[in-house]
Amino acid sequence: MRKRPYLAFFLIFFLASGLEATQTYILSYRAQVKNAVVISESFHLTESMKEVHAHPAQKLEINASNETDLQKILEKNRDEILEFLMKYGTHTRSHEKVFNNKSSSLVSITIPPTYITVDFKNDYAIITRLILQD
Amino acid sequence: MKKILVISALLSAVLMAEEAPAQEVFEADQPNVVVVEPVVVTVPAPAPEPAAHEGQVCPQDMQEPPHSAKRPDSYKKIRINVTGQGVAPTMTSSPAQAYALAKRAAIADAYRLLAEKVKGVRIEGSDKIKNMMVQRSEVRTFVDAVIAEAEIIETVFQDGLCEVEMELNIDPKQWHSILASR
Numbered sequence: 575m576r577k578r579p580y581l582a583f584f585l586i587f588f589l590a591s592g593l594e595a596t597q598t599y600i601l602s603y604r605a606q607v608k609n610a611v612v613i614s615e616s617f618h619l620t621e622s623m624k625e626v627h628a629h630p631a632q633k634l635e636i637n638a639s640n641e642t643d644l645q646k647i648l649e650k651n652r653d654e655i656l657e658f659l660m661k662y663g664t665h666t667r668s669h670e671k672v673f674n675n676k677s678s679s680l681v682s683i684t685i686p687p688t689y690i691t692v693d694f695k696n697d698y699a700i701i702t703r704l705i706l707q708d
Numbered sequence: 709m710k711k712i713l714v715i716s717a718l719l720s721a722v723l724m725a726e727e728a729p730a731q732e733v734f735e736a737d738q739p740n741v742v743v744v745e746p747v748v749v750t751v752p753a754p755a756p757e758p759a760a761h762e763g764q765v766c767p768q769d770m771q772e773p774p775h776s777a778k779r780p781d782s783y784k785k786i787r788i789n790v791t792g793q794g795v796a797p798t799m800t801s802s803p804a805q806a807y808a809l810a811k812r813a814a815i816a817d818a819y820r821l822l823a824e825k826v827k828g829v830r831i832e833g834s835d836k837i838k839n840m841m842v843q844r845s846e847v848r849t850f851v852d853a854v855i856a857e858a859e860i861i862e863t864v865f866q867d868g869l870c871e872v873e874m875e876l877n878i879d880p881k882q883w884h885s886i887l888a889s890r
Contacts, residue, residue: 607794610793610794610795610817611795611796611809612809612813615812653808657860660815661856661857661858661859662857663854663855664819664858665853666822666855667850668820668850668852669849669850670848670850671846672845672847672848673845674845675845681817681819682816683816
């Protein structure tokens with residue numbers, strides 16, 4: 575019975591450390607543009623299901639006043655986040671067809687699945703891009 | 709040289725020996741005034757050193773950049789500027805959505821233009837001619853590239869058309885071998 579206080583201490587310690595740990599997410603994006611008009615757009619964000627060995631790279635601070643729901647934050651600041659992530663590698667594919675002097679084009683831009691972490695600090699959400707270690 | 713030093717040392721010893729009694733005598737109402745003739749010891753001046761180059765700056769040196777900054781013209785950064793254009797779809801719920809979608813289309817177009825310039829375009833074409841008349845003409849172009857470090861410089865939205873100016877800086881030191889092999 576004497577061990578109980580120690581167990582409680584360790585339980586509290588692990589719970590606290592779990593709360594403070596930053597969650598890792600995987601983010602990907604794809605947009606298709608046909609004849610200069612966006613026809614489809616997909617934006618995926620999911621929690622990483624396993625621990626990744628990566629080191630932090632670039633950071634982006636977003637004003638997230640009293641908001642902790644990441645989905646809502648991403649919805650509000652989607653352009654800013656996409657511009658930030660596009661800077662570090664955007665896959666571009668283009669198919670253009672000119673048939674009897676009539677042109678049509680299809681361009682798709684893709685941000686490949688990227689690991690990010692999100693921290694909340696003083697009404698700011700700090701998004702950190704991760705680079706996987708070999 | 710040694711002789712001069714020895715003479716000067718002897719003279720200074722003599723002077724020091726005579727100085728103390730002279731002071732005492734001087735204090736006692738100066739009965740005997742000892743006049744010491746000045747001794748001039750000539751010491752050859754050291755040979756003048758050549759002027760230090762570091763301290764002197766000539767105007768020509770000032771105009772030239774430091775050695776590390778000297779680069780041949782081929783190592784200057786390559787800057788590629790493109791302007792992508794996008795149009796908002798007709799069925800949009802709000803002007804904000806129209807703007808966002810037009811901007812997205814313009815960004816995609818700008819990325820395509822950058823990819824065309826950096827990676828190149830694959831072109832396939834075919835013409836079908838029958839009885840001396842073109843019946844079918846088709847040209848297909850493909851671009852496939854990954855663009856990194858491109859930055860949006862300016863975004864202009866006017867009359868339903870969005871124009872995005874993008875810039876890409878390429879360091880030839882890093883990419884010269886790849887670009888030169890193409």
